[in-house]
Amino acid sequence: MASLYNQLQMLKVEGCSISPLFINDNSTDATCEKLMEMNVQFLDNPINIGIGGTVQLGFMYAFEKGFDFAVQMDGDGQHPPKELHKLLQPLLNSEADVVIGSRFIDKVGFQSSTLRRLGINFFSHLNKFLVGASIKDSTSGYRAYNKKAIFELVEYYPDEYPEPEAIVYLTNKGMQIKEVSVVMNERVMGVSSIRQFSTIYYMIKVSLNSIFLHLKMRSNG
Amino acid sequence: MDKIQIIAIIAVAFFIGLIARFIVKGKLRTEYSIIWGLMGIIFLVFSLWRRSLDLLAEFFGVYYAPSLIFIFFFFMIFIFLIHLSVVNSKQHEQIKKLAQEIALLKERSSNGSCKV
The missing domain is CATH 1.10.287 (Helix Hairpins)
Incomplete structure (x- = not known):
């Protein structure tokens, strides 16, 4: 966490000022105290609300502060801040509303395991089938959004394993999504929120969520 | 009796x-x-x-009276459980929203402190 913050602090993107936000989702360890010690911008959830609600809270914060762009990034070292400019460039050029950092375009950096890639591929195809979005790295959580997209995300963001479903949502809302190549690392600490046992459950749940959401949004016009 | x-x-x-x-x-x-x-x-x-059940079964043309109880209460319990699932889903959303608002309020009022 501290090393990520240091990297973020040193980070400069042409024409942007960056304001990193940390959110403690009611961790039982001393995360919150640590954040206070580091003297950074942070939010502290009163109860555990899970990944979706917490990421959405970040969007609510960005919306409230009137930021032009919001970036979400895994805190476990998978997403190197030095690649950030690649995500922001299409937003600055107004080429897209949402930019997703992808490992699979140029196939450089950490590529994940075969099994995981299979899953990611499956969601890619599901998204393509549902909304015609061709996002290769469908589960990537390294994403940047403009104001228009932030507004939509404050309205709705999926609860659990939100990444693939968010693509369905944003596409249905008419957002332009662009995928850019970034180099990712292997996570240096912590475990993925997607573990072995629950993989099948995860796949089914995300698929159903995506399909239900799509049908709901289609029927509401 | x-x-x-x-x-x-x-x-x-x-x-x-x-x-x-x-x-x-x-x-x-x-x-x-x-x-x-x-x-x-x-x-x-x-x-x-006691005879009420038999009378009711006769009225509905049910040969075996106790099966009326099963069918009736299965149905009631099913409907009620679905209702509770709906209530639960709604409350889940409401609680999440409340927690998010509280987190934002906490930041605004105390600018970065842990717990309230």
């Missing part, structure tokens, strides 16, 4: 007492008090007046 009828009446009395207690203590919302109160009354009628 058969043994089973006495047991049934005692059980129903216990059930009604339980519901009454929850209502008095304000632990049940009115809509649920109505549902469970009605259930209690239905149970009471069946336990006091």
